[in-house]
């Protein structure tokens with residue numbers, strides 16, 4: 001049901017001169033059973049309504065029929081009836097009617113078309129229509145709510161994927177660099193070993209020549225010069241200090257790779273459950289390793305980490321919070337700058353402050369940065385979800401986040417998480 | 424910074440006279456990479472290394488370098504930046520990227536701005552990198568003499584462009600752009616299938632081919648790779664919204680595409696691409712040896728042998744005439 005026309009019941013209206021007694025008779029006819037009231041119309045213009053209740057009170061009073069019965073309805077009717085135009089939407093009409101109707105309800109309302117009488121509308125039908133509408137609305141509301149929930153979790157998922165993608169890119173480069181020289185060095189060491197092994201063989205041959213009773217001077221001479229040549233070739237390709245450096249570089253590279261891998265493991269602990277006893281300084285450190293690729297070329301990081309009590313939290317989520325904040329800080333720094341990360345505890349909370357020397361956040365944006373999809377970054381660079389997810393994670397941990405910023409100077413975010421209550 | 428990593432100079436290596444060996448310049452922000460590469464190449468090349476792109480540019484200004492091999496992600500100057508500036512300072516130096524990971528923008532930049540000869544992944548394989556870098560250096564050595572000859576004046580002729588794309592709108596727009604900016608200079612053909620493209624290739628003289636990666640149901644990559652292998656004088660520009668890093672690397676190493684342009688097509692970009700493509704096509708036509716600079720790796724993973732033989736056949740008939 002969209003508008004009031006569907007409610008309209010075409011009933012022959014009363015003339016203004018019809019007597020009350022006649023109206024009383026009409027109300028008694030079965031065709032009028034359903035009507036609480038009847039409209040009074042002259043030349044198409046609705047003048048009023050007369051209710052069954054009112055007529056009955058008049059006629060049933062003492063000598064009512066005798067005294068009043070012959071009088072015209074116009075003297076008794078309610079001459080400011082409720083009028084609703086036929087093209088009014090249902091909600092609007094019901095709003096108008098519920099505000100203006102008298103209680104108890106003894107009258108229905110008149111439906112007009114261009115000011116002229118069109119029909120009668122029952123209040124009860126209006127309420128039913130309204131209820132139907134409410135039910136369908138509720139249904140679609142529930143539907144869009146569940147759609148919204150689904151797409152929000154998809155968005156969270158895709159944000160996770162996006163930051164995962166960024167992370168993987170960075171980590172791949174971080175690992176491939178040491179892997180590059182480690183691999184190459186090992187190949188070169190193998191080539192060196194091959195040469196040394198051949199050289200060793202030649203030496204052994206030389207020794208057995210020396211030990212043999214019939215010593216062949218000429219063969220020994222050849223052997224000797226062959227060895228000489230090989231030694232020279234070897235030391236031309238592989239200088240001793242270079243070789244030594246090659247091994248220490250290789251070990252260094254392997255150390256780096258295992259550092260990255262163990263930090264990666266720390267960072268992405270997929271344990272969704274809350275884990276107690278987490279030292280947030282560790283989270284800071286492993287996040288910094290993960291973000292290293294982003295940071296190292298433009299930002300100097302200063303760590304000022306205090307001694308912290310353990311905090312009950314989901315470390316993978318806290319890492320995500322830290323990565324979001326650090327990423328934002330790096331993005332805010334246009335050329336080169338500084339990020340300072342400090343941690344401390346006040347006995348109740350652990351606080352992590354991430355302060356950057358970036359471009360700052362204008363006052364008018366400060367209230368919006370935690371909104372989903374609020375971003376000042378170009379399309380493709382920012383989804384605007386980072387801080388809204390950060391906010392949600394911190395709230396889930398019963399913590400809070402505050403921000404302070406000065407345009408042109410920098411921004412500081414402070415994350416505060418409650419310390420685990422002692423069991 | 425060079426000196427820091429240079430090992431103590433030994434008395435001249437007896438095998439070669441240092442001046443005759445090709446010179447390689449490696450740029451990476453990790454010194455250990457430089458040390459490792461220096462050892463790998465020192466026997467056969469004169470090896471220069473630096474961690475700083477600015478320093479690398481100074482070296483290029485100062486002396487002849489045959490191949491420049493650079494990392495992409497570096498603090499002071501990105502690899503693509505370095506290659507772009509190297510192109511201006513020392514256009515004859517072959518440019519290669521050696522990198523652990525590049526985002527797609529960097530790879531596109533290395534094509535369009537860096538005109539990179541090869542893209543090598545870290546970790547590399549010692550034999551492979553020796554072969555690739557050696558090939559690049561040899562090309563630069565052999566061209567060193569030839570490029571000294573003055574360029575002959577090009578005969579004015581109308582040059583052919585083939586667009587391979589399934590969108591009529593793109594074809595119309597491109598025609599409009601070309602008529603607008605270079606009236607009468609180029610002859611534009613449009614093919615919307617691989618088959619049509621082959622037919623044009625067989626019947627027309629083409630200087631530049633502009634192609635999408637997927638046209639209708641045809642995958643154009645084998646075509647693009649094989650084409651460059653057998654027709655190095657045709658310059659390829661890829662115009663697509665397809666974005667995939669490993670495909671791009673293949674298109675560099677096995678396809679030597681001249682430009683990679685994103686869709687939606689932008690007038691200024693495509694016109695500039697055509698212009699520089701034409702200059703390159705002319706250079707290759709007038710100095711065939713120059714095509715060495717765009718030599719491709721033997722294409723791998725080409726399923727459709729039919730295409731290869733058709734393009735190869737074309738090549739034979741072209742070289743006979």
Ligand SMILES: Nc1ncnc2c1ncn2[C@@H]1O[C@H](COP(=O)(O)OP(=O)(O)OP(=O)(O)O)[C@@H](O)[C@H]1O
Nearest residue numbers: 328329332360369375376382383384385386387411
């Ligand atoms: N440290 C900061 N300095 C300056 N502006 C900031 C900082 N952190 C956040 N902002 C502002 O808040 C906006 C919202 O940040 P948020 O992390 O939610 O999204 P985003 O970084 O734009 O995109 P996403 O994190 O989804 O990639 C940013 O676009 C930026 O304008």
Ligand SMILES: [Mg+2]
Nearest residue numbers: 324328386387
């Ligand atoms: Mg963000």
